[in-house]
Structure formats: C-alpha cells, structure tokens
Amino acid sequence: MPVNDFAIVFENVVKRYPGPHGEITAVDGADLSVETGEIFGLLGPNGAGKTTSIEMLVGLRRPTSGKVRVLGFDPVKQRDKVREHVAIQPQQAAVFDQQTVVELLRTWASFYPSPAGVDEVIARMGLQDARDVRAAKLSGGQRQRLLVATALISRPRVLVLDEPSTGMDPNARQELWDAVRAHRDSGGTVLLSTHSMEEAETLCDRVAIMNKGRVVACGAPGDLVLAHAPERELVFTVPKDSDLTTLESCDGVVQLAAHDLDGGTRVRLRTTDSDSVFGVLTGPLGARQIQVRDAGLEGVFRRLTGSAFAEMDGELETAGATGKNGGNVKKGAVK
Numbered sequence: 001m002p003v004n005d006f007a008i009v010f011e012n013v014v015k016r017y018p019g020p021h022g023e024i025t026a027v028d029g030a031d032l033s034v035e036t037g038e039i040f041g042l043l044g045p046n047g048a049g050k051t052t053s054i055e056m057l058v059g060l061r062r063p064t065s066g067k068v069r070v071l072g073f074d075p076v077k078q079r080d081k082v083r084e085h086v087a088i089q090p091q092q093a094a095v096f097d098q099q100t101v102v103e104l105l106r107t108w109a110s111f112y113p114s115p116a117g118v119d120e121v122i123a124r125m126g127l128q129d130a131r132d133v134r135a136a137k138l139s140g141g142q143r144q145r146l147l148v149a150t151a152l153i154s155r156p157r158v159l160v161l162d163e164p165s166t167g168m169d170p171n172a173r174q175e176l177w178d179a180v181r182a183h184r185d186s187g188g189t190v191l192l193s194t195h196s197m198e199e200a201e202t203l204c205d206r207v208a209i210m211n212k213g214r215v216v217a218c219g220a221p222g223d224l225v226l227a228h229a230p231e232r233e234l235v236f237t238v239p240k241d242s243d244l245t246t247l248e249s250c251d252g253v254v255q256l257a258a259h260d261l262d263g264g265t266r267v268r269l270r271t272t273d274s275d276s277v278f279g280v281l282t283g284p285l286g287a288r289q290i291q292v293r294d295a296g297l298e299g300v301f302r303r304l305t306g307s308a309f310a311e312m313d314g315e316l317e318t319a320g321a322t323g324k325n326g327g328n329v330k331k332g333a334v335k
C-alpha cells in the first residue's frame with residue numbers, strides 16, 4: 001500500500017528532549033502504519049514513548065528526525081489540515097465546569113463547520129442521563145466520556161484517544177468501546193493508547209507494543225500471542241492411576257503437575273505445542289473437564305518488555321523430574 005493510503009504512518013521517527021544530564025530519547029526510530037478504518041492500540045510500559053508519539057501525530061511536537069504522516073498530511077507543516085480531520089480527546093482543563101453537558105457540546109460544535117449532532121453524540125457516549133448536569137457534578141467516568149464526546153463532535157476522520165478508559169467503571173467502559181467501534185464502523189480510524197490489556201484485546205484490531213521508544217511488536221492481538229507467547233496451560237481430569245508418561249513425552253511439554261482428587265487425578269500441564277497433547281488427552285487418556293488458557297496479550301507484553309509468563313509461574317509448586325523437552329516435568333500439588 002502506498003504511504004498516503006495509510007491513515008497514520010511513522011517512518012523511523014526519533015524524538016529527543018533536552019534533559020538535565022544530556023538528551024532523553026523518548027522515541028527511538030519508531031515505525032508503524034495504521035490502516036484506514038481500524039482501531040489501533042499503542043501499548044507500552046510507563047515512559048515507552050506513547051504520549052510523545054501521539055503528540056507528534058497531532059502536531060503538538062516536532063520529530064527530531066523521521067517522518068510522521070496523518071491522512072497524508074505532515075502534522076507540523078499542515079497543522080490546519082490535521083486539525084480539520086483529526087481529533088484528540090482534550091485534557092480535563094478544557095472542560096468548563098459550570099456548563100452542562102449539552103451546553104458544553106453545543107459550544108464545541110460551534111467551532112466546526114459541519115459538526116455531528118449534539119444529541120447524537122450524547123446518545124453515542126451514553127450520557128443521556130447527564131445531559132443537563134453541570135460538568136463539575138459528573139462522575140469520573142462521565143467526565144471522561146464527555147471528553148471523548150468533545151472529540152467526536154467534529155466528525156473526525158481520525159480519532160486519537162490517550163488512555164481513554166482511565167477511571168471508568170465496566171459499564172461506562174463498555175459504552176466507550178461501543179462508541180469507538182461505531183466510529184470505526186462508520187469509516188473512521190481510531191488510535192488509542194492504553195495500559196489495559198483487556199481493552200487492547202477486546203477493542204483493538206491491531207496493536208503496537210512500544211518499549212524504550214521503539215515498536216517491538218505489531219499485529220492483531222491473537223497473532224501476537226501465537227508468535228510471541230506460544231505457551232498454553234491445560235488443566236484436565238484423568239482417571240486415578242492413569243499413566244502420564246506418554247503425555248510427558250509429547251512435543252512441547254514444559255511442565256506437568258498432578259494431584260489426586262476424589263473423582264480422579266487433576267493435571268495441570270504447560271506446553272508450547274497443545275496440538276500434540278490434545279491427541280493423547282482425548283484418545284488413550286480419556287481426559288475430562290479440559291480447560292485451556294493462553295498467556296494473552298499480557299504474556300506477550302511481559303515477554304517483550306520484561307518478565308515472561310510470570311502469571312503462570314508459582315502455581316506449580318512441586319518436586320519433579322526432567323521431561324523429554326528439557327523442561328521440568330513436575331508431579332505434586334495442583335490447586
């Protein structure tokens with residue numbers, strides 16, 4: 001796809017800030033491209049460079065080097081064009097506390113030549129009950145949704161949200177997600193930063209994981225899990241005194257723990273090749289109550305930015321032998 005067909009393009013983007021002990025490299029050669037009509041998530045630990053990237057995207061900061069394009073426009077040189085088509089949720093300070101939700105959105109709508117309908121945006125953000133409530137009296141979640149509503153009022157082609165669900169309860173978050181999806185479904189593009197793996201997995205078509213100013217992985221959440229965190233944990237029940245040696249010798253088995261219960265033996269197994277294990281489970285072993293869990297995006301994130309698969313460790317406290325694949329195959333307590 002030619003560069004101009006992407007809604008957002010970063011090519012080898014570097015941003016350095018002056019610091020007390022020399023320059024700080026906030027973004028260190030980042031490359032990414034966001035297609036028109038997708039919900040794209042930026043993930044990364046604190047200080048990874050997400051906010052700096054967003055600020056460069058909307059023309060608030062100039063890259064030290066590299067190329068940033070939004071809808072084909074240079075956000076620094078063509079800031080007016082970018083303002084016309086790209087909206088970012090404003091910061092809290094931009095909300096006038098004494099205005100009601102409807103008054104405030106009417107004010108925002110007056111800034112644009114062909115704004116969205118105020119009541120339509122109120123409904124889309126689930127703010128009907130708060131329509132005539134002053135901004136000062138809104139809950140944290142309502143206020144956050146109002147900020148996103150002010151961005152939607154301009155009918156942006158690209159909607160940029162910096163940690164939009166912060167402070168929202170599950171219902172408010174669901175409404176936000178529905179509004180973001182509706183924006184995508186009507187042809188818009190969304191770029192959002194988030195610290196919530198659930199938000200990234202549930203909402204985003206693709207995500208980029210940033211670490212130390214670089215994009216270290218990019219793709220659909222499911223594809224990233226397959227590529228970077230292939231381990232699966234399987235928990236199942238087999239008849240008491242089953243011979244587990246065939247299972248232990250399956251390709252990819254990393255760890256196995258077994259614990260006798262009243263109705264059989266409960267087994268917890270970690271493997272990088274669940275297909276090879278499944279044949280044995282459903283065939284000779286006659287396993288029941290099979291549960292499968294992957295590490296999700298959380299596992300990818302940990303692996304690429306720090307520790308790997310830590311959430312599964314510690315649950316398998318057992319003494320054991322070494323399996324065929326070199327990992328520890330352990331037998332003992334399973335909770």
Ligand SMILES: Nc1ncnc2c1ncn2[C@@H]1O[C@H](COP(=O)(O)OP(=O)(O)OP(=O)(O)O)[C@@H](O)[C@H]1O
Pocket residue numbers: 017018019024025026027044045046047048049050051052053
């Ligand atoms: N105006 C600034 N001046 C100097 N350094 C800055 C400035 N803004 C950000 N930084 C530094 O640049 C790096 C990247 O910061 P940035 O805020 O872009 O990261 P982030 O991924 O958004 O982090 P968070 O998740 O905490 O918001 C950090 O080391 C930060 O301290």
